[in-house]
Structure formats: C-alpha cells, structure tokens
Amino acid sequence: MRWVRFFEEVGLEDVPLVGGKNASLGEMIRTLTPLGVRVPEGFATTSEAYRYFLRENRLEEAIARELSALDPLDPKALQGASRRLRNLILKGAYPEDLKEEILLAYRTLSERAGEEALPVAVRSSATLEDLPTASFAGQQESYLYVQGEEDLLLHVKRAMASLFTARAISYRAHMGFDHLKVALSVGVQRMVRADRGASGVIFTLDPDTGHRGFVYLTAIFGLGENIVQGRVGPDQYYVHKDTLRQGYKALVAKRLGAKELTLVYDPEEGRLKNRPTPPYLRSTFALKDEEALLLADWALRIEEHYSGKRGAPTPMDIEWAKDGVTGELFVVQARPETVHAQRAPVLKVYRLLARGEVLAEGLAVGEAIASGRARVLKDPKEMDRFQEGEVLVTETTNPDWEPIMKKAAAIVTERGGRTSHAAIVARELGVPAVVGAVGATRAIPEGEEATVSCAEGEVGRVYRGRLPFEVEEVRPEALPRTRTQILVNVGTPEEALKASLLPTDGVGLARMEFIFASHVRVHPLALTRYETLPKEVRRQVDELTEAYRDKRAYFVDTLSQGIALIAAAFYPRPVLLRFSDFKTNEYARLIGGHLFEPKEENPMLGWRGASRYYHPDYKEGFLLEVAAVKRVREEMGLKNLMVMVPFCRTPEEGMRVLEAMAEGGLKRGEDGLQVYVMAEIPSNVLEAEAFAELFDGFSIGSNDLTQLALGLDRDSERVAPLFDERRETVKRLCALLIEKAHAKGRKVGICGQAPSDYPEFAAFLVERGIDSLSLNPDALLRTVRVVAELEARLGVS
Structure with a gap:
C-alpha cells in the first residue's frame, strides 16, 4: 500500500515516514517481540498521506498564511489560530485511494484479531517527536476505543488536525521547529482492555534525580490517561537494574498510591468515564510483584536495544497496559527520556536559609x-x-x-x-x-x-x-580527589537517590530509626505481640498493616524496602547501616510503643543501642531488624550493605549482639558481611583493642563521645554552651582511637556532626590519619575542598 504501513514493516529508521511513536512501535514489534516483549499490533498512515491530504484539499497555503502572521506568545491569537487551522483539516475530504487503504488495513487488523470491527486506539505521531532532545509528549491528540469504519475515519482526521492544537504550535515555536516541516502520521493500534485492568508509566531512571540505576514504574487501575493528566496518585515501584540483571527477582521498594479514580469505557454511552475507585481496590496494588518485575525486565531490554541503536545510553519513557480480560501485559509506547538525558552533569545544591509557615x-x-x-x-x-x-x-x-x-x-x-x-x-x-x-x-x-x-x-x-x-x-569532575574517603550521612530513603549523585565513596551512616519513624511507624513489639494489644492500639496498627495477616511481615517488608532503596542508590559503593538507636522515650512515640518502653529519668544514658538487642524484653524486635537486613542482602542481592552497632558499652555486650545477629541468620564475615561498632563512649576508645577483635571497624559518633567525655547532657539548655567537639579531651580520644585501631588493622571513620559543622575538626582528623569522613550532604562540597588542600600540604596521596 502507498499510504499505509503495518507496524511490523517499519523501524526507527522510518521516523520521517511514520513519526517517532509509530517508528518506535514498529521497532519493538520487529526486534523485541521475539524476546518476549508484548506490543499490540497495528498500522500507521504515513507522513506522505498527511501531505497528500493537505494537497488534495488545497490547505497548504492557507496553513502557511495563518502561521506566518501568528505571535505564539499571544494566548488569544494562539487559541484562535489553532481553532481555524484544525477546522480547515476537519472540513477536508479524504482522497478516495487514501480512504480505501485505511479501511483495508483496518479490516485486515480486525480479521487478525478475529473480530468484525476491532476496537482500536488512534494515536498521532509527528515526524519531529520522540527525539533525544525533545519528546513532544502529549502535544497531539490520542483517541481510545474507536470502533467501526466511520468512527475510524473521523478520528484519523481529528488526529491529523491535532498537529495544530495551541499547545503543539506553542511547543514547536518554543523548541525552534519549523511548523511547515513537521508532518503527522496516525497510528491505529489494537486496543488493550486496560479499562478492565491496569496501566501506567515506566522510566528507566529515577524521573526526579536522573539516577540511572533504577527502573521506576507507576500503576493505576483503568486507562493511563489519569496518570498522564495527574488526576490520581499511582502506585510506585523501584527495581534495581544491576541486581535484576544478576537474577535477583525482588522489588527494591513499592508504595501504595491513592488511585482515586478509574477511567473506563462505557459501551452504552460509547465514551470514556471516570469512576471513583472502590476502597478495596484503592488499598490493593494494581500490579503483582512478579508483573512489576516482568515489566522492569522488558524496560531493560528496550533501553539496551535503543542504546545500541543510538550508540549511546538511552534512558526510556515507556507506557504499558494490562488487559483485564486476558490478564496479558503490553507495552503500548516507548520513547527516549529527554530531560535528564540532555542535562549536563552539574551539581546544583539548593539550600533553604530560613523556614516559615x-x-x-x-x-x-x-x-x-x-x-x-x-x-x-x-x-x-x-x-x-x-x-x-x-x-x-x-x-x-x-x-x-x-x-x-x-x-x-x-x-x-x-x-x-x-x-x-x-x-x-x-x-x-x-x-x-x-x-x-x-x-x-x-x-x-x-x-x-x-x-x-x-x-x-x-x-x-x-x-x-x-x-x-x-x-x-x-561540576563533579572539577572536585579534587582525596586519600581520605568521603562518605555521606543519609537520613531517609527518599534522600538517598539525590545524595547518591554527589561525588562520594558511599554512605558512612544510614540511620535505621529514621526509617522506623518515616515508614514503619509501629513499634516492633506491637507487631510481635499483636494479640496482646488493647483494642484502640490494635486499630491503629491495623490501619497501617491491613494488607498483612502476619504483622511481622509488615515490619520486615517495610523496613527492608527503606534500607534497600538506600543500598541500591549507592550500589556498588558501601553503605553502613546503623541498627536502631532510638532512646526509650523515642521508641515510646511509635504506635504501641508506650506499652513496651520503660520510663527512664535519663533515656540518653539508659536502655539504648546494643543493650536492647540481646535483652529478652526487646530481642524479638531486634531479630525483625536482622531479618530485614538479611532480606536486603540475600533476596535483593545488595551485598554492599554493612551494619553498625551503636552504643555498645563493653566488648562482652558486643559479643552478645553478634550472637543475636547470628541467631537471626546474619553472621559477621559470611557472604562478605562487615559489622562496625560506633565509637561514642570512652570505653570504646580505651578498650579499642578488645572491640577490634569483634568488629571490622569503628565509626566515631562525635555527639555522644563529646557528651560522655565532658559529662554533659547535650539536651540540656543550661550546659549547652559547654558542648564543643573541638575540646582537647575529645580530640585526644579520637586520635587515640585511630592509633589503636590502625595497630589492629581496623579502619576508623567518623559519622558524627562535628566534621560537617567544623572544617577545622575535619582537618584535625585527617592529620591524624582517619580513614573516612561521613558528612551531611550540604557540607560535603565545602569539606572535600578543605580535605584536599590539607592533604596536599601534608603530602598525602
């Protein structure tokens, strides 16, 4: 046929003929369908057919006149020109041979599907779209559930006319494209019954930060327009690329979305309708884990294929749909991601200097x-x-x-x-x-x-x-390299993706208790002893854990996902995770916590850190923490995760913690697991040789070490002026620890606040030969320069 091509007849080289969208569909059908990626079949009218239509209806000159006189920055003029241009096309008549070819292709597509009049999606595909530099996403119109020959011809014409929507004209003007050099191909694709199933969008990078280590999926019930138009909050899924390639079949993280509305097709009215999503579906994920992993696998195949074709890494923006009748998954569109792909590798660090209402x-x-x-x-x-x-x-x-x-x-x-x-x-x-x-x-x-x-x-x-x-x-490449490892402190999983793009050697402190507070929110013993809870507390727990029969599973799932997002963001760089270090008054604020925590006069010096982990009143909670770490390392494949024991008062206590970990299946040295100890109590320094026999390294907690060395309550306003990590006592303890640990072949880092606040304190530690500094992200760039200058003066390399 002259004016029509079936998708399997075209590929990426045919963008000038069938536009970016249709060329991409053809490329996937030809090359990726044999590898298991499902793409609905269809056909496309060509760009030549569009120009033929304009020529036969004598529209070219009228369009040129309208556009030459237009100021695209004048909103009213833009709307008026758009309306007139679209009406010109809609009033045009099909040349007979073009009409016959479209209908013949539609009949063929219907016969292949075994239907008399197949429901189809009609999508516009411009010859300048889905480029590496400009997506043109959403500029022209798409139409769903088009059925029958008359309906098809009407919507093909509407798609051609949508080349002149106000937004499309504005976009081309903004991007510097010549309106008259752009032509439009119309794709006609077998309709996937997503209105009875689900749909969503996939990026083969994190769409906010541009982190390329993830496949990021969103999912809703019904048709995908609700995601694109931002009408609903979708479910979100993170899959780590490297471990997926290694054969680990586990989601790094998933989050339930609100999914307020479901867009469906009403056959009686013959139109799309948005309906409120029933509560039982809103509390259910739109995709099973195995379906999300299958889509992620397809997304990786698509990205690798397009990268090979283009000769450069090509992150992709992909739309998918699940047929609610057959249960099959399909990719319905794929285009290069254009935002981060074009962005220069410049770090812009924004800091809010004051806060308000x-x-x-x-x-x-x-x-x-x-x-x-x-x-x-x-x-x-x-x-x-x-x-x-x-x-x-x-x-x-x-x-x-x-x-x-x-x-x-x-x-x-x-x-x-x-x-x-x-x-x-x-x-x-x-x-x-x-x-x-x-x-x-x-x-x-x-x-x-x-x-x-x-x-x-x-x-x-x-x-x-x-x-x-x-x-x-x-610019990352402009930062000096240092002998001293520069690590970063990460509070929550959400911060990790952004922080991982900084030029660091890994994470020196990830705080498990922050994940407790922001994600888990329930005291672990309220889950292990769920049956004993008072009715009101049980109701609060149920609100968060209603999808779980086994309440312990909620804790392990939620905590492991938070940990995994941090470990995956920095992979394969090391991530040092500190086991929970809430004080009793802080644990008590978690749901159900008041039932299990004693009231202490001085929680800062009370039942915290290591002393809890082996104690019969908390050990079962600690074993849930251990189970979450074990899952991240073993099921998700993130072996870069290490762990750290806080507030360990004596070597004997350290041994009991290691025994409790081993009881939970997490054994130091097994499968490369390293276990560090916080050095935040003078005993950690004075008995460093004994601690070095048990642990792989030390991380100085300067806040607690200063508090205990100077005999200060750091929460007391009265003695706050005396709190200073730069006191000679604190510095001597740090220097002594470095000396003793190095004599035993153990590394020493610092994850406390002091190096972030005081560059001169960081310089002192570097002079004493500390192995790593772990800094707050906003202090990292400044401190790297200080360390590099000092190392240069000392002749350290």
Whole structure:
C-alpha cells in the first residue's frame, strides 16, 4: 500500500515516514517481540498521506498564511489560530485511494484479531517527536476505543488536525521547529482492555534525580490517561537494574498510591468515564510483584536495544497496559527520556536559609527552590491572568496548560504523582513542582508571595512569603580527589537517590530509626505481640498493616524496602547501616510503643543501642531488624550493605549482639558481611583493642563521645554552651582511637556532626590519619575542598 504501513514493516529508521511513536512501535514489534516483549499490533498512515491530504484539499497555503502572521506568545491569537487551522483539516475530504487503504488495513487488523470491527486506539505521531532532545509528549491528540469504519475515519482526521492544537504550535515555536516541516502520521493500534485492568508509566531512571540505576514504574487501575493528566496518585515501584540483571527477582521498594479514580469505557454511552475507585481496590496494588518485575525486565531490554541503536545510553519513557480480560501485559509506547538525558552533569545544591509557615505539602519534583507571587487558576483559559515568574497553583494540568507553565517560577498541583503531566513538564522546564498537594488551591492565598521548596527530600513544601535560599553549582569532575574517603550521612530513603549523585565513596551512616519513624511507624513489639494489644492500639496498627495477616511481615517488608532503596542508590559503593538507636522515650512515640518502653529519668544514658538487642524484653524486635537486613542482602542481592552497632558499652555486650545477629541468620564475615561498632563512649576508645577483635571497624559518633567525655547532657539548655567537639579531651580520644585501631588493622571513620559543622575538626582528623569522613550532604562540597588542600600540604596521596 502507498499510504499505509503495518507496524511490523517499519523501524526507527522510518521516523520521517511514520513519526517517532509509530517508528518506535514498529521497532519493538520487529526486534523485541521475539524476546518476549508484548506490543499490540497495528498500522500507521504515513507522513506522505498527511501531505497528500493537505494537497488534495488545497490547505497548504492557507496553513502557511495563518502561521506566518501568528505571535505564539499571544494566548488569544494562539487559541484562535489553532481553532481555524484544525477546522480547515476537519472540513477536508479524504482522497478516495487514501480512504480505501485505511479501511483495508483496518479490516485486515480486525480479521487478525478475529473480530468484525476491532476496537482500536488512534494515536498521532509527528515526524519531529520522540527525539533525544525533545519528546513532544502529549502535544497531539490520542483517541481510545474507536470502533467501526466511520468512527475510524473521523478520528484519523481529528488526529491529523491535532498537529495544530495551541499547545503543539506553542511547543514547536518554543523548541525552534519549523511548523511547515513537521508532518503527522496516525497510528491505529489494537486496543488493550486496560479499562478492565491496569496501566501506567515506566522510566528507566529515577524521573526526579536522573539516577540511572533504577527502573521506576507507576500503576493505576483503568486507562493511563489519569496518570498522564495527574488526576490520581499511582502506585510506585523501584527495581534495581544491576541486581535484576544478576537474577535477583525482588522489588527494591513499592508504595501504595491513592488511585482515586478509574477511567473506563462505557459501551452504552460509547465514551470514556471516570469512576471513583472502590476502597478495596484503592488499598490493593494494581500490579503483582512478579508483573512489576516482568515489566522492569522488558524496560531493560528496550533501553539496551535503543542504546545500541543510538550508540549511546538511552534512558526510556515507556507506557504499558494490562488487559483485564486476558490478564496479558503490553507495552503500548516507548520513547527516549529527554530531560535528564540532555542535562549536563552539574551539581546544583539548593539550600533553604530560613523556614516559615507551611501552606501546603505534596511530592517534591526536582530539587530546586523558587519564589514568586501565587496565582491560583482553575482553567487554562485564564492564562491572561498569569504573569511571568509567578507560582502556578491549580488542581491538575494537561498539555493545554503548557503555555502558562513555561512562564511559571514553580508549579503546585493538588493532584498527581511523579509521572503526571505537571511533573514531567516541570522537569523539562527545570522548575520545582509540588504535586499531590491536597487543598493547595484553598490554602495558598491568591496574589501573595510564596516559596516553593523541593530541596528537603521527598516532601515538597510551599511556604508563605519569599524566603532566602542559596544555590551552589559544581561540576563533579572539577572536585579534587582525596586519600581520605568521603562518605555521606543519609537520613531517609527518599534522600538517598539525590545524595547518591554527589561525588562520594558511599554512605558512612544510614540511620535505621529514621526509617522506623518515616515508614514503619509501629513499634516492633506491637507487631510481635499483636494479640496482646488493647483494642484502640490494635486499630491503629491495623490501619497501617491491613494488607498483612502476619504483622511481622509488615515490619520486615517495610523496613527492608527503606534500607534497600538506600543500598541500591549507592550500589556498588558501601553503605553502613546503623541498627536502631532510638532512646526509650523515642521508641515510646511509635504506635504501641508506650506499652513496651520503660520510663527512664535519663533515656540518653539508659536502655539504648546494643543493650536492647540481646535483652529478652526487646530481642524479638531486634531479630525483625536482622531479618530485614538479611532480606536486603540475600533476596535483593545488595551485598554492599554493612551494619553498625551503636552504643555498645563493653566488648562482652558486643559479643552478645553478634550472637543475636547470628541467631537471626546474619553472621559477621559470611557472604562478605562487615559489622562496625560506633565509637561514642570512652570505653570504646580505651578498650579499642578488645572491640577490634569483634568488629571490622569503628565509626566515631562525635555527639555522644563529646557528651560522655565532658559529662554533659547535650539536651540540656543550661550546659549547652559547654558542648564543643573541638575540646582537647575529645580530640585526644579520637586520635587515640585511630592509633589503636590502625595497630589492629581496623579502619576508623567518623559519622558524627562535628566534621560537617567544623572544617577545622575535619582537618584535625585527617592529620591524624582517619580513614573516612561521613558528612551531611550540604557540607560535603565545602569539606572535600578543605580535605584536599590539607592533604596536599601534608603530602598525602
């Protein structure tokens, strides 16, 4: 046929003929379907067919005249020109031979499927789209559940006309593309019954940070438009690429999304309808773990194939669907990811210098901070009200919002997740966005100054007023290399992806208790002794663990996922995880904790750290911690994870902890497991030789070591002025530990606050030969320079 090609007849070399989307579908069907990747079959009208249609209807000159007189920055003019151009095409008549070829291809596709009139998706595919430098995602229209010959011909014409939507014209003008050199191919693809199943988006990198070690999946029930348009919060899944390639079949992390709505096809009305998702489905993951892993495997195959074709690493943006009738999974689109692929390797570290009243919170997109006057809009037709540099606040966005979004200093939406339209466009524009900020349009005052911060981890915040912040910009290759290992302290899993992109040698301190507080939230003994809980506490536990019959499994699953995200982010660099180090009053604040924790006069010096792990009143809780670490190392394959024992008062206590670990299946030295001990009590220094016989290394906790060496309660305001890690007593203890540990062949690092706060303290430790400094991320760049200069003066290499 002259004007039509079946997908299996085209590949990536045919972008000028069938556009980026259709060329990609053909490429996958030809090369990846034999490897198990399922792609629905279909056909495409060619770009030549589009030009033939325009020529036969004498539309070329009229289109050229309309565009030559257009100012794309004038919203009203843009809308008017778009309406007139689309009407020109919609009023055009099909040349008879083009019409016959489209219908013949549709009949063939229906026969292959064994149906008289196959339901299809009609998707536009421009000849300048899905490029490595510009995605054109969402610029033209797609139509789902098109059925019958008349309906098909109507929607093919509508797809051609969508080349001139206002957003598409604006996008091409913004990207510098000649409107008249772009043609449109229309893809007609067998419809996957996702309205009865599920759908979602896959990135073969983390879409926020650009970390390339993960496959990131989202999933909802029903058709995928709800994700793209940001109407719902999807489930999220992280799969680690390296360990997946090694054969480990385990998700690193998954998070349940709200999935508020389900988009379905109503056959009686012949249209798509959004319905509230039933509560029992909202509390269920849209994908089974094995399905998410299969899709991740397909995504890796797609990325590797496209990287080979392009001769360069090519992260991918993929759409998938699950047929609710057959249960089959399909890839329905794949395009190169264009945001991080084009971004220069520059580290921009944003720091908020003051905090204020929080007006709204949601998911942080990007890592930037911006301020501006808040403009609350309900509809893109209000674009005349929006001024350059304002903060856009709205319920949700779609491609019609893009002319406004390009002027925004920041974007805030009440709905949506990390793969919603607002999130994708914000990344492409390089502006911070807070999505899923429930109630933002009511909470953020119209016309008042606001600061949008996405530099505080996973949670994005909108503050009242214009707050001060600073930005440091560094090229990683410009940073000096040091003999002293430079590690980073990581508080929560959400911080790990961003922190792992810093030029570090790994993680010197990951705090398990932070994962308790932010993810698990339940006291471990409230899960091991669930049957003994009072009714009200059991109700609170049930709210978090309703999907688990075995309450212990909730703890191990949730904790292991938090740990694994940190270990995977830094893989294969070492990650040193400290077992839980809450004090009794802090444990008591977890759900059910008050039932199991004693009241202590001085919790700082009480039942904490190692003394809990082997004690009969907590040992069963510690064994859950051990089980989570064991899962991360053995089932997920993250052997770069090491562990550390805090507040270990005596060598005998250290031995009892190691015995408890071994009882739980975690044995020092087995499968390369290293176990460190915190050096935060003077006894750890004075008996360092004995501790060195039990542990693989030491990590100085400068806060507690200073407290105990100087006899200070660091929580007391009265003696706070006396607290100083730079006192000679503390420095002598640190120097003595380094000397004793090195004599025993053990390494010493520091993970306390002091090197981050005081560069001169870091310099003292380097002079004494410390092996590693673990720093807070915001102090890392500054301290690296200090260490490099000192090592140069000392002649250390």
